[in-house]
Amino acid sequence: MIIKWFKYSSPQTFYPLAGKMIPWFAWLAAILAIAGLYVSFAIAPTDFQQGEAYRIIFVHVPAAWMSMFIYIVMAGWAAIGLGLNARLSAMMAQALAPTGAIFTFLALVTGSLWGKPMWGAWWVWDARLTSELILLFLYLGFMALQSSIDDPRRADRAGALLALVGVVNVPIIYFSVKWWNTLHQGSTINMGVAPKMAMTMLLGMLLMALAFWMYTIAAALMRVRCIMLERERSADWVKELSVGGKS
Amino acid sequence: MQWASWSAFFNMGGYAFYVWFSFGLTALCVIWEVLALRKRSQQALRLSKLLAQD
Structure with missing residues (x-):
């Protein structure tokens, strides 16, 4: 088992494996997204407080989850790359950053588009929004730092340090609605507590989150193949x- | 089904701009990322092909 894992930890053997995995994750993402959109728009009921505007939740919350989750996974790969001097792990961290940045951007913009009709403001400097904005800067900083150093192995180490220091921001985002009195509404789903929303709304959100997750894997594998080449x-x-002409 | 008609669906209870902008932008970002990645991998393959032929 161990030998097998080491075998796939070299770019040479991982490149074709990643190529085989991409269509599976892409199809899973597409099917889950279609199911998620159907539940979000055709089945989930209108919210009695927010009307139809609440449907932004089906893209906003999954994007925000992914923005934090991808950062943690990215920092994890970066740590492995730093600790074991494993180049493929560092490449995985590098491959995840742009997709994470896109989801962070989407979480911020869709949040803004939800905030305007509900709060009357596109943006407020409260803890949740500010810490999510810092997350975007951390992603962009990681990417900029990595690309500003010519030697890829040194770039990996510098990027890994930034990624690891920045990981402290993730729990701050997650708990910000608890720790501070913010305009942002409290978390929709709490572990150990029955969800406060209709089951169909929850289902739509989970399907969309899974779709984003599968998409992220497909996109990161595509990008890591480019980085390897x-x-x-x-x-x-x-x-x-x-x-040989084969991809 | 939640909607009386297609126009009610597109109208989103008056929040059409906010809802459709959110979903549309997400779709655009995904499409853009996939196209950019395709282009990048084609370029990388082309360049390594050139190098290999030297």
């Missing part, structure tokens, strides 16, 4: 692969 351009396996 770009970094290992002079390696024999890339030469053989590109001349």
Whole structure:
């Protein structure tokens, strides 16, 4: 078992494996998104307080979850890359960052589009919104730092340190609605407490979150394949692969 | 079904702009990311092919 894992931890063997996995995750994402959108728009009832505007929840909350979750996974890969000097782990961290940044951006913008009709403001400097904005800057900082250092192994180490220091922000975002009195509404789902929302609303949110999750895996695998090709351009396996014409 | 008609669906109880902007932007971001990744991998393959032929 251990030997097998080490086998796949080299770019050369992971490249074709990732290529085989991408269509599966992409199809799963598409099917889950269609099911999630159907539940979100056709089945979930109108909210008695917020009317139809609440339907933004079906994209806002999954995007916000993914923004935090991807950061934790990214920092985890970065830590493994730093600790074991494993180049594929560092590449995985690098591959996750842009997708995480996109979900953070979407969480912020859809939140703004929800805030305007409900609160009357596009933006307020409260704890939840501010810490999520800092998350976006952490992603962008990680990407900028990584690309500003020419030596990829040094770039990996510098990026990993930034990612690990920034991880402290994730619990701050998550608990911000508890720790501070914020305009942002409390969490919709609490562990150990019965959800305060209709089952169909919950189902729509979970389906959309799963769709985003599968999409993230597919996108990260696509990106890590690009990174492998770009970094290992002079390696024999890339030469053989590109001349053979197979992707 | 929650909707009396298609126009009621598109109207989203008066919140059409906010709801459709949110979902539309998400779809755009996903499409853009996939296209950008396709382009990037094609470019990477093309460049390594050129290098391999040297």
